[in-house]
Amino acid sequence: MITWRFYPDVAWPVPGSNTITDTFGSTAGRTTPHNGLDIGTWSSGAYSWKYEIQAVKAGYVTAAGYESSMGYYARIDHGTYNGRKIEARYLHMESSPLVSTGTSVSKSQRIGWMGSTGNSTGKHLHIDFRDANDYYDPLTFLAAPHQKEVVDYWEKNPSLKQ
Numbered sequence: 001m002i003t004w005r006f007y008p009d010v011a012w013p014v015p016g017s018n019t020i021t022d023t024f025g026s027t028a029g030r031t032t033p034h035n036g037l038d039i040g041t042w043s044s045g046a047y048s049w050k051y052e053i054q055a056v057k058a059g060y061v062t063a064a065g066y067e068s069s070m071g072y073y074a075r076i077d078h079g080t081y082n083g084r085k086i087e088a089r090y091l092h093m094e095s096s097p098l099v100s101t102g103t104s105v106s107k108s109q110r111i112g113w114m115g116s117t118g119n120s121t122g123k124h125l126h127i128d129f130r131d132a133n134d135y136y137d138p139l140t141f142l143a144a145p146h147q148k149e150v151v152d153y154w155e156k157n158p159s160l161k162q
């Protein structure tokens with residue numbers, strides 16, 4: 001069981017990895033600042049493993065499908081938390097999202113698999129948060145799990161190591 005240290009109602013979206021490969025606002029190699037957070041494969045893990053993507057909070061799927069730059073993606077309205085709206089996009093999934101437009105999701109429900117579809121150079125999840133005005137740093141509400149929590153996750157899910 002992963003313990004969410006700061007915001008108990010908001011879960012980390014990739015329980016199999018705490019690797020942050022690019023932060024919000026970074027400009028390296030970009031023409032515009034990065035509008036989200038990138039989570040890559042686990043540093044001690046294998047690239048080929050199956051990394052499930054989970055909803056960070058209960059919500060409502062406002063769009064899910066494929067688009068050329070986002071790849072396979074889902075957009076979920078997670079409502080308002082601590083006074084701020086969270087409309088999240090989960091991009092570059094490996095294959096079709098496991099949720100459909102117009103359906104509800106629960107917190108930590110599996111919504112897809114990490115991939116590299118769309119405008120992506122390697123397997124990772126791009127997650128971004130928007131409120132009524134603009135994108136903001138997902139780390140406002142997300143806290144990466146400790147290394148031990150990731151180790152425990154893989155011990156419990158050996159079938160995803162493939």
Ligand SMILES: [Zn+2]
Pocket residue numbers: 022034036037038125126127
């Ligand atoms: Zn990104």
